[in-house]
Amino acid sequence: MTAHDASSNASRLRSLLRQMLLIRRFEEKAAEVYTQGKIMGFLHLYIGEEAIAVGAMTALEPEDNVVSTYREHGHALARGISPGAIMAEMYGKANGCSGGRGGSMHLFDANRRFFGGYAIVGGGLPIAAGLALADKMQNRNTVTACFFGDGAVAEGVFHETLNLASLWQLPVLFLCENNLYAMGTHLARHQAQVDLARKAESYQLPAVSVDGMDVLAVEAAVRRAVGQIRKGEGPIFLEARTYRFRAHSMYDAELYRGKDEVELWKQRDPLAAFQSHLLKEGIMVDRDVHAMEQEIAAEVANAVAEAEAGPWEAVADLYKHVHTPVAP
Amino acid sequence: MTTMTYREAIRQGLREALHDDPRVFLMGEDVGRYGGAFACSRGLLEEFGPERIRDTPLSEDAFMGLGIGAALGGMRPIVEVMTVNFSLLSLDQVVNNAAILRHMSGGQFSVPLVVRMTTGGGRRVASQHSNSFEGWYAHIPGITVVAPATVHDARFMLQSALKEPDPVFIFEHIMLLPEQGAVDESLGPVDLRRAVVRRPGKEVTLITHGGSLGKCLTAARTLAEQGIEAEVIDLRCLRPLDMATILESVAKTHRAVIVDEAWRSGSHAAEISARIMEEGFYSLDAPVARVCSAEVPIPYAPQMEDAALPQPTDIVRTVQEMISSHG
Ligand SMILES: Cc1ncc(C[n+]2csc(CCOP(=O)(O)OP(=O)(O)O)c2C)c(N)n1
Ligand SMILES: [Mg+2]
Numbered sequence: 196m197t198a199h200d201a202s203s204n205a206s207r208l209r210s211l212l213r214q215m216l217l218i219r220r221f222e223e224k225a226a227e228v229y230t231q232g233k234i235m236g237f238l239h240l241y242i243g244e245e246a247i248a249v250g251a252m253t254a255l256e257p258e259d260n261v262v263s264t265y266r267e268h269g270h271a272l273a274r275g276i277s278p279g280a281i282m283a284e285m286y287g288k289a290n291g292c293s294g295g296r297g298g299s300m301h302l303f304d305a306n307r308r309f310f311g312g313y314a315i316v317g318g319g320l321p322i323a324a325g326l327a328l329a330d331k332m333q334n335r336n337t338v339t340a341c342f343f344g345d346g347a348v349a350e351g352v353f354h355e356t357l358n359l360a361s362l363w364q365l366p367v368l369f370l371c372e373n374n375l376y377a378m379g380t381h382l383a384r385h386q387a388q389v390d391l392a393r394k395a396e397s398y399q400l401p402a403v404s405v406d407g408m409d410v411l412a413v414e415a416a417v418r419r420a421v422g423q424i425r426k427g428e429g430p431i432f433l434e435a436r437t438y439r440f441r442a443h444s445m446y447d448a449e450l451y452r453g454k455d456e457v458e459l460w461k462q463r464d465p466l467a468a469f470q471s472h473l474l475k476e477g478i479m480v481d482r483d484v485h486a487m488e489q490e491i492a493a494e495v496a497n498a499v500a501e502a503e504a505g506p507w508e509a510v511a512d513l514y515k516h517v518h519t520p521v522a523p
Numbered sequence: 524m525t526t527m528t529y530r531e532a533i534r535q536g537l538r539e540a541l542h543d544d545p546r547v548f549l550m551g552e553d554v555g556r557y558g559g560a561f562a563c564s565r566g567l568l569e570e571f572g573p574e575r576i577r578d579t580p581l582s583e584d585a586f587m588g589l590g591i592g593a594a595l596g597g598m599r600p601i602v603e604v605m606t607v608n609f610s611l612l613s614l615d616q617v618v619n620n621a622a623i624l625r626h627m628s629g630g631q632f633s634v635p636l637v638v639r640m641t642t643g644g645g646r647r648v649a650s651q652h653s654n655s656f657e658g659w660y661a662h663i664p665g666i667t668v669v670a671p672a673t674v675h676d677a678r679f680m681l682q683s684a685l686k687e688p689d690p691v692f693i694f695e696h697i698m699l700l701p702e703q704g705a706v707d708e709s710l711g712p713v714d715l716r717r718a719v720v721r722r723p724g725k726e727v728t729l730i731t732h733g734g735s736l737g738k739c740l741t742a743a744r745t746l747a748e749q750g751i752e753a754e755v756i757d758l759r760c761l762r763p764l765d766m767a768t769i770l771e772s773v774a775k776t777h778r779a780v781i782v783d784e785a786w787r788s789g790s791h792a793a794e795i796s797a798r799i800m801e802e803g804f805y806s807l808d809a810p811v812a813r814v815c816s817a818e819v820p821i822p823y824a825p826q827m828e829d830a831a832l833p834q835p836t837d838i839v840r841t842v843q844e845m846i847s848s849h850g
Contacts, residue, residue, distance in 0.1 A: 235647035235825060287647075287824035298649045298823030314651045315609065316581050349580030350612070377581055379557025385580035451556040510830045517819050 205478045209487075211253065211410050212473055215245040215466045217491050218269040221278055224495045225268065225285060225299075229445055233502075234285045237314075238299050241269035243440035246465035247372055248273040250413025251340060254421055258308065260330075260339040262323040265300035265314035266372075270342055276304045278494055279501030288505030295508050296516065316377075317350035319343060320369070324356050327365035327430070338424045339367045340417075346377025348394065349385050357398040357432065364429035368420050369395070371432065372407065374439040379451035395432035407435030408465040438463075524707050529671075530700040532678035533563045533639075537601065540685055541571050544599055547685065548575040550586055551603030560605045561641060561700055587613035587638070591621045591690075594636040599685055604640040607656045607694065621690045622665035636690045637681065642670075643696040643734045643784055644832055650820035653828070655784040657694040657733070658791030661761035668761040669715055670694040670733035674704025676759065679713040691715070696734030718765040720772065724754035727778040727842050730769060730795060732758040735782045735833060742838035751842060761791055769795070770803045777808035778849075780841055782833055787815035809849030812841050 196204070222240050229238050241248065248269035255261070255274075263270045271281050276292055284291025285299045293303045300314040310326065313319035323341030330337045347353055348371065360367050371391055375382050388394045392402035401423070405416040413435055420431040438460040442449055473479045479487075527535070540547045549564060555578040558565035568576040579586040583604060590602035604610040610617075617638075625633045644653030661668045667687060671677040677695065684691035721736060722743050729739040736757050743753040754772050758765065773779050779799055781792040796811040817831040 236823065237648055237652070287827075289824075293823075295824035295827070296649070296820075296822045298647065300651070301649055301823070314649075315612075318651075346581045349582045351582065351584055377552075378560070379553045380578050380580070384556075384578060448558065448562075450558055507826055508824060510826055513817055513822075513827060513830050514819055 208473055208478055209483075211249055211414070212469055212479075213487055213491070214249045214273050215410065215469065216487060217278070217494065218245045218248065218272050219466055220491050220495050221272060221282070221498065222268055224499060225282070226441075226445070228499065234299065235287070236298055237265065237444045238285070239266040239444050240439075240441040241266055243460065243464065244372060244374060244407065244437045245269055246410035246469070247370070247407045247413050247435045247437060250410045251370060251417045253414050254417035255338065255340055258335075258337050259421075260308045260310055260323070260326045260337065262310050262319040262326065262339065262341045263302075263312050264316075264319060264343055265312050266344070267302055267312040267342070268299070271302045271304070271309060271312075274304070274307050274309050276302065276307055276309060278498035280304075282498040282502040283505045286502040286505065287507070288502055289508040290501065290505035294516070317343065317347040317352040320347065320352055320356040323367050323369075324360045324365050327360065327367040328363065330366055336425055337366065338421050340370055341367055342370050342372060344377065345371060345373040345375065345382050345391065346380070346385065347371075348391055349377070357395060357400065357430070360430040361398045361400045364427070366424045366427070367430045368417070368424055369430065369432045370417070371434045372437055373434050374437045376439065376443070376452070378443045379447075381451070391434045392432060395434075400430050400432055402432040402434070404434040404436060407437030408463045408468065410465060410469050440464075524705050526703055526705055527674060528700070529674050529677045529695070529702045529704065530561065530563055532674045532704075532706060533681075533695065534565065534567070536678050536681040537564060537567060538570070540601065540681055541567065541575060544685070546597065546599040547601060548577060548598065549601045549603060550577040550579055550590060552579055552581060552605050554578060554603050559603070561697075563700075564603070583609055583612035584616055587616040588620065590636050590638070591616060591624070591634055594634045595624070595632055600636055601681070602636065602638045604638065606652060606697070607640050607642040608652055608654050610640050610656070617660070617666070617690075618663055622663045625689060626665060633688045634690050635688050637684045637693065638690065639681075639693045639695060641697045641700075642694040643698060644816075644821045644828065645698045645734070647823060647825060647828060649823040653821035655816070657692070657761055658783065658785045660692050660694075661791050661794075663762075666690045666692055666762065667715060668692045668694070669759060670696070670761060672696075672699070672733050672736035672757045672759070674702065675706050675710070676713055678706045680715065683713050683715045687715070694733060698734050713759070715760050716763060716765060718756050718758045718760065718768040720754060720768070721757045722753070722755040724752035725776055726751050727753045727780060727845065728769070728772040728776045729753050729755045729780050729782055729838065730758065731755065731782040732761060735784055738833060738835045739782050739838060741835040742842070745835065745839050746842055749843075751846060753842065764795065764798065766798055766802060769799065770806070773799060773803045774806045777806055778845055779807070780812045780814060780838065780845065782814045782838055784816055784832060786818050787813055788818060790815060809845045812845055814838050814841050
């Protein structure tokens with residue numbers, strides 16, 4: 196490796212850490228302002244799963260499409276949507292990335308080809324396959340990345356979509372974030388086949404699993420998959436094994452899992468693990484981490500300030516956006 | 524007489540049903556280990572065990588169908604769908620099987636199935652989680668559609684529903700769950716086919732159900748301060764409709780306003796309005812009015828959601844306009 200390669204590799208690694216750290220601190224702040232009533236309704240935190248969004252988005256091109264779920268702050272941040280626009284959306288402000296109409300579960304950004312957070316479980320899968328169909332029919336060399344949870348695998352639409360995508364060889368990456376729980380129901384209590392890649396594979400598409408707590412492993416797996424898909428080799432199913440550190444949403448008594456189980460997984464915290472890796476390899480020193488933390492704290496504070504300062508949409512505009520305005 | 528929350532009333536109703544009839548079981552997403560998405564079945568898994576408190580995968584179409592099959596097979600299933608929004612995934616089993624099996628089989632098979640789900644908006648959970656589709660269900664012949672608007676009804680409607688030989692759908696409004704109210708054990712079972720007058724009045728009839736009852740009662744209090752006495756009817760049952768109670772009231776007040784959180788076009792509110800016109804036209808002093816949700820997907824932002832949903836002030840304004848222009 197030349198000196199130049201080494202330094203560009205180091206800056207790439209630092210950027211991965213930075214993105215994960217941004218998601219973590221952003222969501223911690225979101226949880227805090229939620230308790231103050233600034234964010235309302237549901238708030239599904241991604242804490243513990245950051246390596247997947249960051250690893251995956253790094254391996255995508257700007258012209259690729261992204262389809263996500265209601266647990267999508269991490270995907271949105273890693274895709275480059277501004278933290279201020281996301282925070283403002285969670286506040287319900289007009290300067291939010293969905294104009295305040297969607298909230299935490301429904302982030303959208305056309306410029307970043309972020310086609311939204313979908314909150315009917317499984318609902319995003321066929322939409323992703325449809326985007327891929329459009330790309331294929333228009334000879335575009337793009338990939339659609341579709342994120343969903345282990346719970347979605349039980350829905351009929353998962354099976355219908357995988358079958359169709361495989362049958363029609365659509366350029367879509369099905370990225371299953373298996374955090375072992377669908378709300379309070381453990382994988383083993385909602386799936387007869389708990390090896391999700393084995394299950395997906397029956398639809399005749401390549402299906403692999405990756406350690407979702409390891410950002411480099413996720414990045415490599417997604418890069419490989421996306422490369423194959425872009426070559427026209429059809430859809431791929433990728434399972435990222437992970438764990439949700441927080442409650443399902445903000446209300447959840449967590450009766451369904453033990454504290455010890457959560458603690459055990461926290462020892463595999465993807466952020467802490469990657470940070471110590473970079474420190475150990477000498478790619479960063481403590482001072483760099485500290486500086487990064489400060490930068491991110493400022494960025495998150497700015498996001499909150501943007502949300503606080505943002506305007507409420509006028510009630511007179513209630514009927515806006517139901518239909519596309521047509522020229523008379 | 525005891526006081527409890529609507530949520531606790533549902534839980535006690537479930538407990539009683541499971542206790543009284545070994546054929547009864549509860550099935551749905553997170554009803555067991557999690558204690559119910561809205562804590563309506565907390566403790567039931569521990570008390571009745573996993574055979575009778577069944578956590579399902581996220582497979583709405585399948586577990587609705589399993590409920591139908593189990594009912595055909597002699598059980599008395601209670602299927603819980605977390606919210607009406609997700610019930611769209613199981614609507615095929617409802618419309619094409621549960622509702623029509625009795626008819627299609629020439630009366631040989633009936634489906635004694637009870638389905639419960641939450642409905643309604645107001646929780647700042649945006650367009651995919653705030654719908655009120657109980658009126659859609661009321662479109663379907665072959666099923667009974669009820670909506671407990673009080674804690675007492677939440678406690679006892681299940682008991683009555685389980686006695687029905689055909690499918691009953693119970694819609695529990697999401698905003699009512701933490702509400703406190705009285706339960707009167709001495710009143711006996713709830714008659715699923717009778718609407719009730721929750722407040723007597725003589726100038727206008729407000730016709731409503733579920734989560735909108737409280738809004739109507741609030742509006743009625745405001746109107747009373749202005750000298751307008753509104754009668755408030757809680758439909759209880761959306762299908763079949765208790766037209767006798769509605770017509771009796773309208774014959775007295777000569778004015779009717781229907782209040783419903785669903786959208787206006789093609790709605791259950793439209794159905795009630797048409798029936799009043801068909802059966803009570805000559806009692807009316809003014810055209811029937813409706814207060815429904817704005818015809819937009821329910822938005823997240825609080826000021827927008829509040830503007831989209833019917834509010835007591837909208838009801839008051841509608842009544843005032845009706846009385847001033849058709850005094
Ligand atoms: C069709 C449907 N059923 C039920 C729900 C309620 N619900 C929301 S999230 C969730 C669990 C989903 O689990 P999973 O797919 O594993 O995603 P995770 O929340 O773990 O990220 C459930 C049951 C829903 N939103 N949509
Ligand atoms: Mg999950």
